[in-house]
Amino acid sequence: MFALIDGNSFFASCERVFRPDLWRKPVIVLSNNDGCVIARSEEAKKAGIPMGAPFFKISGLVERHGIAAFSCNYELYADLSARMMACVASLAPALEVYSIDEAFADFSGITDASALGVKIRHRVMRWIGIPACVGIGASKTLAKFSNHLAKRNPRFSGVCNWLDLTETERLQWMRSTSVFDLWGIGRKLGEKLLEQRIRTVFDLYGADPALMRRRHSVTVERIVHELHGIPCLELEEISPAQRQVLRSRSFAEEVSDIGEIKAAVSRHAHSAAAALRRWNGLASCVGVMIRTNRFKAERHFGWDVTSLPAPSSDTLVLSAAATRLAGRIFRPGMKYKKAGVVLLELVDANTRTGDLFNPGDSERSRALMQTIDSINSRYGGEAVKSAAELVGTKWHTRRERLSPRYTTRWDELRRVDAGTTNTGFKEPVSPRRPDFSPPRSESATRA
DNA sequence: TCTGGGGTCCTAGGACCC
DNA sequence: TCTGGGGTCCTAGGACCC
Numbered sequence: 001m002f003a004l005i006d007g008n009s010f011f012a013s014c015e016r017v018f019r020p021d022l023w024r025k026p027v028i029v030l031s032n033n034d035g036c037v038i039a040r041s042e043e044a045k046k047a048g049i050p051m052g053a054p055f056f057k058i059s060g061l062v063e064r065h066g067i068a069a070f071s072c073n074y075e076l077y078a079d080l081s082a083r084m085m086a087c088v089a090s091l092a093p094a095l096e097v098y099s100i101d102e103a104f105a106d107f108s109g110i111t112d113a114s115a116l117g118v119k120i121r122h123r124v125m126r127w128i129g130i131p132a133c134v135g136i137g138a139s140k141t142l143a144k145f146s147n148h149l150a151k152r153n154p155r156f157s158g159v160c161n162w163l164d165l166t167e168t169e170r171l172q173w174m175r176s177t178s179v180f181d182l183w184g185i186g187r188k189l190g191e192k193l194l195e196q197r198i199r200t201v202f203d204l205y206g207a208d209p210a211l212m213r214r215r216h217s218v219t220v221e222r223i224v225h226e227l228h229g230i231p232c233l234e235l236e237e238i239s240p241a242q243r244q245v246l247r248s249r250s251f252a253e254e255v256s257d258i259g260e261i262k263a264a265v266s267r268h269a270h271s272a273a274a275a276l277r278r279w280n281g282l283a284s285c286v287g288v289m290i291r292t293n294r295f296k297a298e299r300h301f302g303w304d305v306t307s308l309p310a311p312s313s314d315t316l317v318l319s320a321a322a323t324r325l326a327g328r329i330f331r332p333g334m335k336y337k338k339a340g341v342v343l344l345e346l347v348d349a350n351t352r353t354g355d356l357f358n359p360g361d362s363e364r365s366r367a368l369m370q371t372i373d374s375i376n377s378r379y380g381g382e383a384v385k386s387a388a389e390l391v392g393t394k395w396h397t398r399r400e401r402l403s404p405r406y407t408t409r410w411d412e413l414r415r416v417d418a419g420t421t422n423t424g425f426k427e428p429v430s431p432r433r434p435d436f437s438p439p440r441s442e443s444a445t446r447a
Numbered sequence: 448t449c450t451g452g453g454g455t456c457c458t459a460g461g462a463c464c465c
Numbered sequence: 466t467c468t469g470g471g472g473t474c475c476t477a478g479g480a481c482c483c
Binding site: 056059219243244247295340398 | 453455
Binding site for chain 3: 010098099100101102183184185186187188189217219
């Protein structure tokens with residue numbers, strides 16, 4: 001038996017944790033460069049904000065409905081996510097953290113799964129301040145589907161256990177849900193299924209698994225089995241080693257100066273190398289991409305890869321290779337809008353077989369990287385950076401609506417002045433959620 | 448004016464091996 | 466005249482996920 005625990009409108013909910021004045025108000029979170037909508041609270045959905053909408057196209061709607069719009073505060077979300085996962089793990093030890101806002105749990109052998117689901121949901125709300133839903137089923141796909149139902153139907157109160165439903169209810173829910181809403185069915189597959197008159201989850205449930213494999217792929221066959229409660233996917237408590245690290249960002253403005261392009265590439269190389277060192281990895285290859293605005297007629301997509309003499313996690317080595325590539329693919333006169341760095345063919349530094357003639361990163365390099373990492377972890381990600389990154393500002397990312405990193409920076413802590421009248425900390429105007437409201441003392445402690 | 452970022456998996460086809 | 470069978474590895478492209 002599997003459970004799927006999923007934070008509701010996760011990024012939007014994170015923005016509300018320290019802003020009770022925004023409870024029950026429409027909230028949206030924007031992608032990097034304040035580009036598109038990537039998270040919406042229920043109220044924002046009701047106001048008609050579509051997922052993925054470019055911000056500039058909906059700014060009228062935002063204005064009219066008084067919607068609070070935030071730049072993406074990834075540092076905050078990652079920290080609240082880690083806290084949420086630890087909280088879930090306190091009740092469900094066998095956990096697979098599937099994404100920033102969801103986790104699968106092994107519920108096998110649990111006598112009252114629904115009660116445990118309710119308990120998890122309440123604890124996550126009480127301890128972290130994030131509303132979550134729980135779906136329970138005999139396969140991951142059914143747990144996902146149940147979670148989907150729990151999110152959309154108030155009658156489940158946030159927890160849906162497929163095993164508790166009657167056969168009639170199950171068929172009803174499957175008949176009334178589009179096949180596009182299933183985990184693993186995207187736009188293309190959904191359209192192909194539609195051509196064969198497979199419209200609802202029920203239609204796919206009734207399809208022949210072997211035929212689905214022949215017509216589509218083994219993944220669709222698995223979904224059919226999983227809908228019947230035959231699990232084809234296991235809980236992966238230990239995530240397999242990462243195969244690549246990619247860092248890329250759009251620029252606030254178009255850039256045609258090679259110095260500025262190299263500054264951006266250098267930044268991404270530093271960030272990617274730091275990510276690599278976090279799990280003690282080494283990269284054998286480095287790739288660089290630069291791209292003009294994809295919505296304009298004049299286009300150039302530059303891309304090249306190089307392999308290193310020896311696998312490395314040294315920021316200086318990786319960044320030198322990356323900026324060299326950038327110089328090679330750059331075309332003078334083009335206006336670039338995005339740059340990225342990829343680290344490929346990753347190996348684990350602990351288990352790698354060394355090369356007699358190419359020892360790779362020296363002791364000195366390792367010590368230097370360790371020092372940089374500890375300074376950056378204490379004073380913020382970019383406290384130590386390379387001089388190349390100081391060139392230009394057009395390539396910086398636009399983030400005009402950024403909230404404080406309440407939980408990871410001392411100087412951005414939520415400030416509460418006790419005993420004064422004007423605290424800047426507004427109590428929620430509307431009543432709180434009745435089943436969730438934490439006791440006053442606890443919410444004060446959290447803040 | 449303005450349009451995101453970071454991943455993985457599966458399949459088909461070609462190259463190559465014995 | 467006649468020209469097999471079985472396998473792996475790699476890559477590109479497509480599709481999916483959040």
